[in-house]
Amino acid sequence: MKPIDLRVEGMRQGAIEVARNRIIFVMALFTLGFLMLVVKLISVGVFQADSSSYYRTGNANNSLLMARADIVDRNGVILATNLKTPSLAVSKRNLKSPPEEIATKIAAIFPELTYDDVMKVLNAKGNHGWIKRRLTPKQLHAVKQIGDPGLETSDAEKRIYPHGRLFAHVLGALNIDNKPLSGVEAYFDGDLSDPTKSEEPLVLSLDIKLQHILNQELSVYKEKFSALGAAGIILDVRSGEVLALSSLPDFDPNDGKGPLSKFELNKVLQGTYELGSGFKTFTIASGLENNVIDLSDGYDATDPVRIGGFTIHDDHPKKRWLNVPEIFVYSSNIGTLKLAQDIGVERQQEFFEKLGLFKETDIEVYEKTKPQLPSQWGPTELATTAYGHGIAVTPLHLASGVAAMVNGGRLNPATLLRKDDTQIGGVTLSLSGGVDDVAFTQVISPNNSEIMRNLLHLVVEYGTGKNAKVDGYLIGGKTGTANKAFENRKGYSKKAVISSFISVFPIDDPKYLIFAMLDEPKGIKETFNLISAGMTAAPMVGNIIRRVGPLMGIAPTQTDEIEFEDLMLVSGTRE
Numbered sequence: 001m002k003p004i005d006l007r008v009e010g011m012r013q014g015a016i017e018v019a020r021n022r023i024i025f026v027m028a029l030f031t032l033g034f035l036m037l038v039v040k041l042i043s044v045g046v047f048q049a050d051s052s053s054y055y056r057t058g059n060a061n062n063s064l065l066m067a068r069a070d071i072v073d074r075n076g077v078i079l080a081t082n083l084k085t086p087s088l089a090v091s092k093r094n095l096k097s098p099p100e101e102i103a104t105k106i107a108a109i110f111p112e113l114t115y116d117d118v119m120k121v122l123n124a125k126g127n128h129g130w131i132k133r134r135l136t137p138k139q140l141h142a143v144k145q146i147g148d149p150g151l152e153t154s155d156a157e158k159r160i161y162p163h164g165r166l167f168a169h170v171l172g173a174l175n176i177d178n179k180p181l182s183g184v185e186a187y188f189d190g191d192l193s194d195p196t197k198s199e200e201p202l203v204l205s206l207d208i209k210l211q212h213i214l215n216q217e218l219s220v221y222k223e224k225f226s227a228l229g230a231a232g233i234i235l236d237v238r239s240g241e242v243l244a245l246s247s248l249p250d251f252d253p254n255d256g257k258g259p260l261s262k263f264e265l266n267k268v269l270q271g272t273y274e275l276g277s278g279f280k281t282f283t284i285a286s287g288l289e290n291n292v293i294d295l296s297d298g299y300d301a302t303d304p305v306r307i308g309g310f311t312i313h314d315d316h317p318k319k320r321w322l323n324v325p326e327i328f329v330y331s332s333n334i335g336t337l338k339l340a341q342d343i344g345v346e347r348q349q350e351f352f353e354k355l356g357l358f359k360e361t362d363i364e365v366y367e368k369t370k371p372q373l374p375s376q377w378g379p380t381e382l383a384t385t386a387y388g389h390g391i392a393v394t395p396l397h398l399a400s401g402v403a404a405m406v407n408g409g410r411l412n413p414a415t416l417l418r419k420d421d422t423q424i425g426g427v428t429l430s431l432s433g434g435v436d437d438v439a440f441t442q443v444i445s446p447n448n449s450e451i452m453r454n455l456l457h458l459v460v461e462y463g464t465g466k467n468a469k470v471d472g473y474l475i476g477g478k479t480g481t482a483n484k485a486f487e488n489r490k491g492y493s494k495k496a497v498i499s500s501f502i503s504v505f506p507i508d509d510p511k512y513l514i515f516a517m518l519d520e521p522k523g524i525k526e527t528f529n530l531i532s533a534g535m536t537a538a539p540m541v542g543n544i545i546r547r548v549g550p551l552m553g554i555a556p557t558q559t560d561e562i563e564f565e566d567l568m569l570v571s572g573t574r575e
Helices: 003-047 099-109 115-122 137-146 164-171 183-187 208-224 276-289 324-329 333-343 345-354 379-386 395-406 446-462 537-551
Strands: 054-056 062-064 078-091 128-132 151-160 229-236 242-248 298-300 305-307 310-312 321-323 476-485 492-505 512-519
Touching (some): 078 164, 115 128, 164 208, 208 512, 208 537, 229 395, 229 537, 276 395, 276 446, 276 476, 276 492, 305 333, 305 379, 395 512, 446 492, 476 537, 512 537
Antiparallel strands (some): 078 151, 229 512, 476 492
16 A cells, blocks of 8 residues: 555544544533433432422422321321411512512502511511411412512411311410420420321320310300300220310410410319319218228218318208218218318328329320419318318319229329220220320229219219209219419409319219319309309209210110118108
8 A cells, every 4th residue: 555545544544533532422421411310300309399298499499398297086087287388488689679669569468467567577687588478379379470589489388277276275286487385286296296207197085076065065154154264174084085175265276376365274284273072072082991981970060160260161051960971962061171180181191192183194285283282281271171172283183083083993194195905994004105004093992982983973863963964874973162262362252263063974884074164153043143063063064964975875874773872861851
């Protein structure tokens, strides 16, 4: 081959090599770009998915949503859940329109916002600021119509309580920033806000049907007697499960504010009251358990008793000697205090402490209150606490204690969690929700528990609880009418009372306890202007039992046999 041909061939090979290298380079760039695209797509799919855990802002950054578990009642009815709602913020560096123009347009969309309100956000330090949370679809559309890139909308989650006020005091509420304020929302915040548990609802012991009835009857009677407030609880006496709990006035947890005043506190768990004659249940049981009395024993209740500068008298005086069932049925303060004197301070304190009356309850909310106890425990305190004065407890304290009096003598910690595999008559309870097993406290013997059941039944049949009777149901109960102490605790009002009634049914085989109270009921013509528990709270509880009994599967009965009934006979007749 000639030299010139060799040069040409060499040049051709060089050109081919250059071309090949260029092609390889281009292909490498293409491959790299493709890989970057794949990575981007994966990133978008994983991290910007439209799920319950994340949201996308309209023009800015991606942020986490509240991943909070639902709360349901014992039957799976949703009591608290989450709903996506848009919010409006401003990125000041991205605003194209003058702030004054933006403020004017925004104020026209939201009646609750003034021009000055919006300008305050726009003039605040920092680039980002929230203008309005939880926009309606119409408001969101109007904001989009403004068309300024500095106005950013984003989806956030709002805690929704579908039943409004119905469960307010139990559930509590979240504020606008989704921080818990009270109730089980606050107590179980760690579990509810755990993303790994967001698909597992918190199952409460409450029953929406029973809650509705309790709340409705409390509302009716609160209005009927022009009371300042009302409260009630339905409790399973075997397991300690709270089936319903209501306190009035209440609040709307959807407002994100929680209770706004002391009148809206949870009266069942936070309010402490001198609950009056309901405490006679404990005094009688203590006398039996300490072998101080026998049912045939009695005390002279003829005349009032003077103790510590106070004259103690009976509201329903019989002015004679009363045996133990009569003391309880006729709610004799005189007979009860004389029994307490035989029990003595030390044994009385031991019994009250055993009932949990010296500490706050273990129920699953933070807003609980310790009982208000006497500063000293002398003869006067021994007498007054025996019939429910001089000691202030929450209604739950009373309810849990009375439940122990009738369920075989076992004090079960009250709980807002549904219990699974409950062992009735056993040693422990297996609780749901990760709660450890809790041992029963044996407060009184099963035999004395049976005696207390019969005494409570006598109260409804022949005593101050007659107005709680319901055809077809065997009911036991105890009235409590207590004059309210003044706020400075110096003396008692003569007109303002706490009227309450605590009941158990069916009393021959106790399953459920119902407590209801009225705060300062006013007399009406129907009750001859009387405000005692027998005239106000007892019929309220009777109505509740009449409505919830069938829902609870309690079959009506025709029998009405009561032990110790003969002890109520006086001169051959029953008073």
